[in-house]
Amino acid sequence: MNETAHRLRTAAPALALGIVALLGLGFQLQLPRAFPSDADYRAVAGALATARAPGDVVLLHPWWTERARLFVPADLPVVGYLGDTRDDLLSHPRIWVLANERLPRTPDADFRRNFLPDRTPAGPAQQFGPLTLTPYRNGRARRVVLSAIDVLDRLEVSVEGSGGAPAQPCRRNGARVQCPFDASVEVAWHEVLYQPVRCLFLVPPGGGRTVTLRLPEAPAADALLLEAGITWEHAWLPGRADVQLQLESPAGNLHLRIPGAHEGLVHGETPAVAAGPWTLRITTANPQDRQVCIRLRALGGPP
């Protein structure tokens, strides 16, 4: 017995090396089973094309599995960015979760913690190779009565001086509204803390001036949701100025501040609002690296 134990102990380092090597090999051999084929993705695309409805969206899990974009129908939005499980996706009543849980270290805990609350399966899960396609009813969805990005052509845009100087109107130049003091507004895709956002992209004016966006007629809504964030890598830069946003509407005033080094969107919501004008004022003491992505939406109840 002692002899056997001694021999085992002597051979233990070799056994450990061999076992770890076999585990490593095993991992590498089984890993390809987690990879969907093109045919799997095409089958997913086929299923989506058949079952899709207006307002649907596809959410990738894990978030980085963006090869799916090659196959999903081109007009069906695909969401996949770091932190997307926290996205309310409020304009989408149904979310198709395209998951690959065979991939190593899939962040399931994050998915359960941040995505699942307020979401319930809206149908059976379908399996396509390692991919699982599951429709969810989005309990966080709201009816979007109006979005500012859809009414850029109706916005009255001007720049106001800080000392009560008269407002100077901006002029339209193609799809962009060009303002004095190098300010501008346009509708564009931009990134805010890894999230692609289609928004009012505002380059603020210098000298502490204020850009004013005014919508003369807006419908009544349950709430106005204002979100804003600094685009790309400029957000984190130290020593940059705050951005102040002031929304005036029949529901009253809503003030938001994007602090100097804040990454991501800040947001605020008004109570129910009657029909009437909206006025949004944006000011920063120094416009350097303060390009702002703004979403302003009038929300109704659940769709």
Added chain:
Amino acid sequence: MSRAPTVVDRRIALGLGLATFVVLWATERQVGFVRDESVYFAAAEQFSRWWSLLFHRPAAALSDPVITQAFDFNHEHPMLMKSLFGWSHALFHQTLGLVRPAAGFRLPAFAVAALIPALLHLWGSALWSRRAGLFAALSFFVVPRQFFHAHLSAFDMPVAAMWLLVAYLFWRAAEDVRLSPWTGVAFGLALATKHNAFFLPVVLLPFGVLGSWRVAGDVGRRVLVRMGQTAVAFLGYLALLLVVKGRTELVQSWQPLSPQTFGVVALVAGLTVLSAQLHHRDRAAFVRIAPLVAMGLIGPVVFFVHWPWLWYHPVDRLAWYFDFHATHVHYAWTYFNEVLRAPPFPLAYVFVVTALTLPVSLLLPMTAGLLRSSARSLGDLVPALARRFGRGGETEWLLLVNALFSILLISHPEVPHFGGVKHWLPSMPFLALLAGREFDRASDGLSSALRLTARRSTAASILLGGLVLLPAFTLTVHVHPYGTSAYGELAGGIPGAASLGLQRQFWSNNVTGVLPWIDANSRPGAHLWLHEVNGLSFRDYQRNDMLRKDVFPAGGPEDADLAAVQYHQEFREQEVQVWQAFGTWVPSTGLYIDETPQVVVYRRSAP
């Protein structure tokens, strides 16, 4: 036991070196041009033109303005490797036409990288056994990232090779004083390769001084004390000058006849005289310190002579060189879903990234080797550890310190953390060496437990070695030529690392994965935006026939017909800008390694 290798081991080392060179050459064609590499290609071509001028019109070539013009480009790094790249390109591509342009530049990098397995075998076989040496040598280049970096006309793998060479010669010279001058030459070449080498004296000084002190008699120790006093006096003098003049003035007022020059000359002269005294009075003590003396005397000379840019303005240009690296910009780097952009960086970063990028079958013996080495070294100080693990001695300490030094240096929270593992590559050969010992012990134990005959023991070692190296080998084959994307099993491979939120790739070379599609799908005259690929690399892809010559570089998505976006967490905005410019979020194709997006290609929608 002699530190000199046997004839057989020399031949094995030569074979390992040659095999490494051939394998690197045979696999280089697929490897893209990392951002820095095309800069070094351009610099190498420029410098080789200067060498040609030196040959034909030496007086003109040696003038200050011509030297400045020729060497000002990319003077962030010294000249040794770039000169070799340029000469090799001129000979093997331009003159003989034997290889494509990129291979012409890269051949010297392969040759220098090939030193590593050769030296690992020489050292491992002398220390422990041929089996240990062979395992150490073979294990080094089956690590995917190390295999990748060995292909590049860059300096990270060369300086790892030079570091190993200096440490090995330093170790050998303690036994054979004839190797001391070669240690000095190797140190000079290391300085001429990359600035990491300036830390070599910090690592080796204690070994030389303590080794010499230990064997010195009373007379020898008195000389050693005087040598120390001379060095301290120089440092004191330098500190005084700094206080009096300030840093800027100290540099600007440094002339051939100046207090600064006096200090350096006095130091060199003093140490030379004292070394001669030591040689005369205590031969044994001199032998141990001779490699350091050679490093001090020969190294700086080699460094200065090899770099014409320093010849007319040594002080201010050296000061700029050190300043540049001491205040290097921090590039964004993703680590567990956080984009690191500025210090302080996480203390464990280097250890964690090393563990997650190494194949686990090599990580285990490396870690065990490092722990054993630590325990044995500390056994010199703690008897309880010595009873359990044995005493380390000088060589054990030397291996341990070299294995840890670069890792600990880069671990400092204020040191730039970009670049994957390449900045602490000089540690990796030593970890491979320690892994070699662990493998040797394991094989020995296996043979002993199974009571194998010598022949069967050899067969068992080969089987075990093959088994341990196989996962690393398959990983390397699988990921080649996309080495900056490689992650080991502990990370969950490349997809696991993506979910963990680790840096997906860097240096832009993965674009080679989509160039064939672009070649097949772009019209003549198309404008192509290769995100993160600099203009020189774009040119290099075209002149190496990896990209059609009738497509043109675009400055951004706005003026491009096709865009290839590199996936970096910090560059998400640029992909979104492509959506905006092209009117689509649907890619046309991409490089997806194990499902992870690496390079995503978009084509502008038809108007």
